Amino acid sequence: MTVEQPIQVIGGGLAGTEAAWQIAQAGVPVILYEMRPQRSSPAHHSEHLAELVCSNSFGAQASDRASGLLHEELRRSGSIIIATADEFAVPAGGALAVDRGVFSQTLTERLANHPLIDLRREEVHQIPVDGITVLTTGPLTSPDLAADLQRFTGMDYMSFFDAASPIVVGESINYDIVFRASRYDRGEAAYLNCPLNREQYLQFWQALCEAEQAELKDFERETAKFFEGCLPIEEMAKRGEDTMRYGPLKPVGLFDARLGDFRDPDNRSKRPYAVVQLRQEDKAGHLWNMVGFQTNLRWSEQKRVFRMIPGLENAEFVRMGVMHRNTFINAPELLQPTLQFKTRQTLLAAGQLIGTEGYTAATAGGWLAGTNAARLALGQVPLTLPNTTMMGALFDFISSASPKHFQPMPPNFGILPDLPKRIRNKQERYGQYRDRALADLATWQQQIAASDLHLSA
Known part of the structure; x- marks a missing residue:
């Protein structure tokens, strides 16, 4: 199936970079909007995509740690962010840390050179009315777009401070x-x-x-x-x-x-x-x-x-x-676990804007939102990840938590479903969470591939 109308991704942070790449890799054209350098933000220092503004660390690398499990799930799902982080990793003990300058510059070049990605350096003031759109504008969404998003959702932003x-x-x-x-x-x-x-x-x-x-x-x-x-x-x-x-x-x-x-x-x-x-x-x-x-x-x-x-x-x-101030929407009121807005199926969101916390969580959101945006364009059913995976549990949480007390959530084992048998030893328990997550992810990926192959036959 050939898709002529490009998907629009607004915001060139980690989530937007990942989303645009996944859309293009699915064979769907995409326009990626990034307002820098036309308009700067209080936190960024360069015009590169996927700039790491706080730390150069993606968190613990071991797959029996929450962030490490998320790394591995993304690695097995073809994440461009994690692949590039692995490529430009620097020594950091048990953490995945990168040479941030080379990391973001390389990602910028790879996306700019992709034949299906149109990188536009301009500010978007309103949510596009037509077509499929992915919002990944992050914690420092520009005032005009933030006001339009507030009008669309009918509710105020929530906010916290990041440093x-x-x-x-x-x-x-x-x-x-x-x-x-x-x-x-x-x-x-x-x-x-x-x-x-x-x-x-x-x-x-x-x-x-x-x-x-x-x-x-x-x-x-x-x-x-x-x-x-x-x-x-x-x-x-x-x-x-x-x-x-x-x-x-x-x-x-x-x-x-x-x-x-x-x-x-x-x-x-x-x-x-x-x-x-x-x-x-x-x-x-x-x-x-x-x-x-x-x-x-x-x-x-x-x-x-x-x-x-x-x-x-x-x-x-x-x-x-x-x-600087971070802003996020009340995701449990607004989003499905597919990261589609409940009131507009062709509008998706990812990153810190939806209340996930941390670089790797933003990347995971970009992966799912980009993947599902491409599937919508190709006439396929959007995906919901198994909640036994760290990715699935994270998006299940932000779409089903109590709206009244919703706060940003980083990846952690506390959001995963209980294991069939209680394990007191923490290290062993985390290892079991990992083994189940990666096994269920592999099974899910095989099922999706088989289903898509059957439908295209």
Whole structure:
């Protein structure tokens, strides 16, 4: 079947990039709209597609972790985002992290060169009335389009605040103090660790609590509701003296081999009281991301307070932490698990706009929305993923949760259906979730392929 009218994808982030690629790979023409560089956003720094604005990490890589399982499901489903992330991965212990500049530039070139993708650098002010459309405008949807979406849905946006961590130049780090290690020596020793004793930690904590925050923009000041999975470090500090030590600064499982074996009871006194971790940002190791240090402090305050961290006394920052508002729709009221709008079947949405949280979840939404948009164009039935897969469970959740209390959801094992038999050991339980998900995904893919082949015969 030949499709003449192109599908329109609005927004060139992770979800939009994935959606456009899946549509084109299905043999359907697609117009991908991205307003940058014609119009910039408060969070982006380049004009490339699929720019990673917060961190360069897609989360844990192991398939018995929620994000890792989602990686593997997408990998087995032909995701262009995950394939490119694998291609340009940088050392990050057990995480999938990428050289973000090369990653987004490569994706931009691949989509721009695809014969069925028409990349247009212009702003879309209204939801197209005709044809099949995929909305992937993300948390910073332009005001005109946001207003039109609000009119279409008949309800207000919901919102939370998201923040990005600072990035430090590797040459400015004091390697006499920091040490390389991954937690519990798992995988390659890919993290740099800044150890703090109790006195240093308390001084840092106090300074962080007292540091001056940046003034919010007018559009952000209306509602300042933080998402718990991306809490600014200063907000975490204000929750209590030890909150950071049980969060991003937890010292457990981190050992400096230069001081002897910390697992030796005689060396326990040498264990750090808290640890700030730095994750490699680029393939060459020139840049390092401060893990868990999302922040809205003034830039001058960030430099002053973060240089109190041992090993970062002379830190040179190539990017300071920033904070911006994320917006999302009330997906349980509006969307089906196919990511089609209930009131307009030819309109689909994906990414953070629909209330999924994280890079990989945005990619997964783009994959499903793009796949289903192409199937609609080809006269095929849209797909609903098995809810025993991480992708299926995520979209089942955002389309069926309580609308009254709906909040963004990252991939996690808590949204998967229970296993037939209760397993107390967490690692074994997660492994069983993984095995079931990947087996059910394979069976589902075979069934869809057989069904499509039968219908086309």
